[in-house]
Amino acid sequence: MIYTVTFNPSLDYTMRIKNFQTGALNRTNYEEIRVGGKGVNVSIVLTSLGVPNVALGFIAGFTGDQIETGMKQLGCETNFIRLPNGFSRINVKLQEEQETEMNGMGPAVSSDDCEQFMMRMKMLRPGDILVLSGSIPTSMPQDMYEKILDIIDTDQIRVIVDTSSNLLRRTLAYRPFLIKPNLSELGEMFGRSLVEYDDIVGCARHLQEEGARNVLVSMGSAGAILVTQDGQVFSAPAPSGNLVDSIGAGDSMVAGFIAGYLERNSMVDGFAKGLAAGSATAYKQGLATGEEITAIAQRA
Ligand SMILES: Nc1ncnc2c1ncn2[C@@H]1O[C@H](COP(=O)(O)OP(=O)(O)OP(=O)(O)O)[C@@H](O)[C@H]1O
Numbered sequence: 001m002i003y004t005v006t007f008n009p010s011l012d013y014t015m016r017i018k019n020f021q022t023g024a025l026n027r028t029n030y031e032e033i034r035v036g037g038k039g040v041n042v043s044i045v046l047t048s049l050g051v052p053n054v055a056l057g058f059i060a061g062f063t064g065d066q067i068e069t070g071m072k073q074l075g076c077e078t079n080f081i082r083l084p085n086g087f088s089r090i091n092v093k094l095q096e097e098q099e100t101e102m103n104g105m106g107p108a109v110s111s112d113d114c115e116q117f118m119m120r121m122k123m124l125r126p127g128d129i130l131v132l133s134g135s136i137p138t139s140m141p142q143d144m145y146e147k148i149l150d151i152i153d154t155d156q157i158r159v160i161v162d163t164s165s166n167l168l169r170r171t172l173a174y175r176p177f178l179i180k181p182n183l184s185e186l187g188e189m190f191g192r193s194l195v196e197y198d199d200i201v202g203c204a205r206h207l208q209e210e211g212a213r214n215v216l217v218s219m220g221s222a223g224a225i226l227v228t229q230d231g232q233v234f235s236a237p238a239p240s241g242n243l244v245d246s247i248g249a250g251d252s253m254v255a256g257f258i259a260g261y262l263e264r265n266s267m268v269d270g271f272a273k274g275l276a277a278g279s280a281t282a283y284k285q286g287l288a289t290g291e292e293i294t295a296i297a298q299r300a
């Protein structure tokens with residue numbers, strides 16, 4: 001089975017307001033509410049691509065109920081831990097000329113709750129895939145990813161990590177199957193901005209020396225580079241299209257990679273579908289559907 005982890009999933013409330021003014025009553029002219037969170041996004045795109053998976057993490061309160069209901073409506077399987085207090089966060093995205101975001105903090109996660117989550121990790125079996133994405137809420141131990149990786153057999157369970165540069169680096173010693181830094185996260189790890197192809201590949205190889213097996217560097221509109229465990233390098237520009245909104249492109253890429261890779265256990269198939277999925281999401285509002293991803297993948 002594939003498991004995604006989102007410690008602090010959200011309801012994302014997007015609203016558009018013309019001539020927004022602070023300190024005044026403003027009325028929206030467009031609004032929508034979607035389930036949000038990096039692991040949750042991976043689950044939604046995987047499901048749309050027809051790949052069974054289970055979303056894990058914490059939910060609380062009526063917003064948590066809605067996150068679960070919303071996921072189920074999209075056909076996703078979930079196994080969230082329900083926290084006794086607080087409520088899952090609402091992230092407000094205000095779109096006017098500029099986009100302003102206000103992210104809630106979410107419910108506090110106690111050490112007992114973390115313990116319960118660790119019990120879930122004991123369900124993992126050889127051959128499973130575990131996707132660790134996003135940040136760790138401040139109420140949780142910041143070494144939560146390491147704690148998880150300590151108790152699972154990372155030779156048997158393929159771990160995919162997509163998180164900020166410092167958290168990512170701390171997982172490398174556990175030999176994750178795949179890491180997906182974007183160019184700026186990769187640059188942060190090496191203390192410089194990366195532009196040249198050889199430099200990017202060199203940094204990816206360096207992370208392999210630190211333990212990562214496969215390194216997928218995403219570069220927004222410039223596409224991506226994959227450096228595999230056996231030393232191969234694949235690179236491709238993004239498929240052509242018109243940018244609408246790239247939020248969730250990285251998560252879509254992770255989902256696309258998994259779906260493509262699992263078809264024939266092929267890294268290059270994973271790379272191609274990951275690239276198609278990232279761009280398919282960038283070329284529309286919200287996450288791309290399986291059909292949209294397949295349409296772009298078949299074009300290549
Ligand atoms: N502007 C764009 N045009 C075309 N394709 C894009 C664009 N932005 C992202 N993509 C596609 O999505 C993939 C992942 O995007 P990106 O490198 O922006 O990930 P990210 O920074 O991790 O995104 P996220 O904000 O979801 O964390 C890219 O490799 C590319 O295939």
Ligand SMILES: [Mg+2]
Nearest residue numbers: 162182250251
């Ligand atoms: Mg990202």
